[in-house]
Amino acid sequence: MSRILLPTPKRIGRRKFLGLSMAGLGATLLGGCDRLSEAPQFLDLLGSAEGLTYRMQRLLGGNALAREFSAADLSPDFKVNGTQAPDTPEYAAFQETGFANWRLRVDGLVVKPLDLSLADLRALPQRTQITRHDCVEGWSAIGKWQGPTLGDVLKSAGVQPAARFAVFHCADFYERAADGTGQYYESIDLIDAFHPQTILAHRLNDEPLSVGHGAPLRLRVERQLGYKQARYVMRIELTDRLDLLGRGKGGFWPDRGYEWYAGI
Numbered sequence: 001m002s003r004i005l006l007p008t009p010k011r012i013g014r015r016k017f018l019g020l021s022m023a024g025l026g027a028t029l030l031g032g033c034d035r036l037s038e039a040p041q042f043l044d045l046l047g048s049a050e051g052l053t054y055r056m057q058r059l060l061g062g063n064a065l066a067r068e069f070s071a072a073d074l075s076p077d078f079k080v081n082g083t084q085a086p087d088t089p090e091y092a093a094f095q096e097t098g099f100a101n102w103r104l105r106v107d108g109l110v111v112k113p114l115d116l117s118l119a120d121l122r123a124l125p126q127r128t129q130i131t132r133h134d135c136v137e138g139w140s141a142i143g144k145w146q147g148p149t150l151g152d153v154l155k156s157a158g159v160q161p162a163a164r165f166a167v168f169h170c171a172d173f174y175e176r177a178a179d180g181t182g183q184y185y186e187s188i189d190l191i192d193a194f195h196p197q198t199i200l201a202h203r204l205n206d207e208p209l210s211v212g213h214g215a216p217l218r219l220r221v222e223r224q225l226g227y228k229q230a231r232y233v234m235r236i237e238l239t240d241r242l243d244l245l246g247r248g249k250g251g252f253w254p255d256r257g258y259e260w261y262a263g264i
């Protein structure tokens, strides 16, 4: 993957608009995000170009919805990108039993840590959405996703006041780097975590998720780019800091130079 994004027209439009109009609006945009903006990494983020996109989305409304499509728009082929299948013995064992023994761990700054089976996740209210996935490599695909909202899962665990981010720990090692990093992970702020379209998807196009698409569970965070859509999610950790994970930038690709806030 190269560092350079292949911008969609929408992305260019937003950036141009930001350049012309954002000066002076400053920190007031964050309004309700005061606790978030105290996190050390946010002080860096907010001063950067990436911070402009971040603030813009908050200005437009933390709950602005990503576009949803109709069944007629579904892509005939949804590409599998990055890891094709996690290559650990643990994952192979889950796969053998059809993920019957798999549990999603929810912990960190929660009131009550949870271990949720697929049946537990299916028993929660389900959201179905047809959305477009945009990869920085320049391809897009429209798919129909189903699962509980991340918000409902976090509510059942209870969010401690100090929590600022949700981290998604994945089953796969994208690479095994000399510094010990390379296990895939991603993170989002609690505004995106509680966004109504942020779901833990266990179905794509009316079928259980295939291994390629992230079985048994993946994140859909629809206002951000493809690499934020963590597949093979094993554990969700609420935390107040990202600098101690991986190489400290909040995600596998952010650790390798991509933006942490990958707004579309």
Ligand SMILES: Nc1nc2c(c(=O)[nH]1)N[C@H]1C(S)=C(S)[C@@H](COP(=O)(O)O)O[C@H]1N2
Residues within 6 Å of the ligand: 078, 079, 080, 081, 082, 083, 134, 135, 136, 170, 171, 172, 174, 184, 185, 212, 213, 214, 226, 227, 228, 229, 230, 231, 232
């Ligand atoms: N665990 C994990 N999640 C991941 C990746 C990965 O390699 N491992 N690749 C990311 C990238 S770059 C993209 S574009 C999407 C691809 O999802 P898809 O294979 O369902 O199209 O997954 C994202 N999430």
Ligand SMILES: [Mo]
Residues within 6 Å of the ligand: 081, 134, 135, 136, 137, 226, 227
């Ligand atoms: Mo991607």
